[in-house]
Amino acid sequence: MPMATAAGHRCYELWDPMPDEVREGARRFAAVQALNELVGVLQYVEWLDRAPSHTRRQMLMAKIQDEVGHGHVVARVAEDLGMPRERILLDYLEGRTKIHNIFHYSFATWEEVGPGLLLTNSAAITQFQSLAKGVYLPYARALRKVEREESFHYQHALDLTHEILTHGDAEQRRRVQEGFELWLPRILAYLGPPDTDTLHTNRMWQVGLKPDGNDEVRQAWLNKIIPVVRKLGLHVDPALVRQAPSGEWEFEMPDWAQVKKVIANGGPSSQRRLDWVRRALDRNAPYRRALQGVA
């Protein structure tokens, strides 16, 4: 069984009998990811009509469409497990679910978009690579489709950042650097609190839906992204992140109480995201009914 995890878990397909914990866990993972794809994309949408060239606009639009596509494939996984898609956005609006910390912010400048995209995308790729080793196979396959598209987003982010770093003026390049320093701690927090000591008590790890701990994923991500960032010409301040002689990455620990506050819709753009989704759903309700009613 090529998909068996290292722990030798059994894997499951949609109609297989499976423990309730696996079914509910997979449904929750897929629904949470769907929500985050669908709401997380809004911070890029805000910049679509400011994208400064025809080609850039095409690439950004393709990326935005892909993110909604990711929301769609994982929402389908959740739907098959009994979570209607309408509930995914509704639960968010009614406060039953929350989006990740990184999606409670907006980009203040175009220069911030590149590094923000680059860090977010690469962290998401690392995380999906881990989750794709999980025991619920329809979700694992959905993640592999997502990963393929993320590699375009990643290259796009590199190109966008590189464009400004090579051709922008000193002030513009400085803002890219600031953007990197602003987003790095947010992504470190996004990957979750340290759990090396507690992972084995995590039920999702035990049933095989969460194959790696937060610390493992965070280290894997830093291993990959920091050399890339340096090669682009950005300065990596050791106060933010540094490599110990052991090879392990050290970083300034996020203020978890503060992160929790942000996630509880206490971030600078939390209300804006909620408002956007609420307005879109209200405005389009009759058209959605028309589409379904006539079909």
Added chain:
Amino acid sequence: MPHIPTDSDVYEVFAQSGHGTALNHVGSIVSPRPDAAWHLAKETYGRRDDLVKLWVVRRTDMIVSSADDRGLLAAKTRMPYRQPGFPTARRRDRSASPPAVAAPREGRDSGLTERRDDAREPGLTDLWLALADDLFVLGNRLGEHIVDYIDLEEALAVGSIGQEALAHAGTILVLCGFDQPAADARFFDRAQAQWQVSRVVERLTDWPSLVAGGLVIAAAVAVLAEQTAEAAQTAGAEQTAGAEPGAAWLPAITAIRDEQLVHLDHWRRWARALAAWPETRTEFARAYAEVTERAGDMFGARPQSPAQGVPAGAAPAGPALAVTLHERLAALVGENGGPGSRLPDGPGTRTWGVGGSALADSLSRGRTVRDEYAPGVFS
């Protein structure tokens, strides 16, 4: 066109042979009785390997692509910019090229003073350039609707239609002789007074109007593409010089036509749904009337000045052609099955500087980043 096959006793067989892999199509069987199909398939395709899953589906329950759908399915050629290799190559090429030289922002916002050439008869290229403006604005509006969440599948479809509208706008400029910096300057640096969009554009706001606007613009582009393809075929290979529609236009123009016909079908389905549904009927009827009554100017472009990329010698399209195109448009739009169209009886002309706040906002937003950078930085 995708079709539904007719051989009702044929079943397609799908099997999964390893955990985690996707299902594969392995072949088909004939079974006169539906309840025997799965067992017959097992004996045919499951004799040797351990299978994890075996699925059987009746052929007549499928919708399958036809040979002529290949063009529509060729995502890599239609949307090259979304392959990971595309931004990678851009980055590599731009590292190799010397940094952009700061030059005076010549051409930016110079639209008001630019010379126009209203005395000339408009040619096919003038009509195309005007439609490219419409497509550019439409594509951007549709991009915003990807996250409008009418439905997820619909969001994805709108995303593709929007991207194709942008791509077609770009292709048209290439056909008309623009290189990439010139195309960007045209889309981003031109003042509204230099735009010649259809009056439909000012109505591209709410969803029903976008459906109606998408429908008439797709129909207009398909009609003009058909006309251009005919002209290009008769012109033959010897008349392909400059930006004049000739044989060199054919592949791109045919692809644009085929894709726009798919868009047209999409908007027609929406128009039917909105017109039939009690809750949206009145709103859509009003939007549809307002959009179609503005759509008489689809082929009413005025001549663009040579500075805008049109060769001075472009063959005039002439008023007779506008009448023909308008009639074809009326026929195509009239078939949509929605509420009464108010498309005027004859063709109208376009005016410079329309598009209302829809275009004005889009232009000013499009400049916010661009204007802060030296010319040539963005490509």
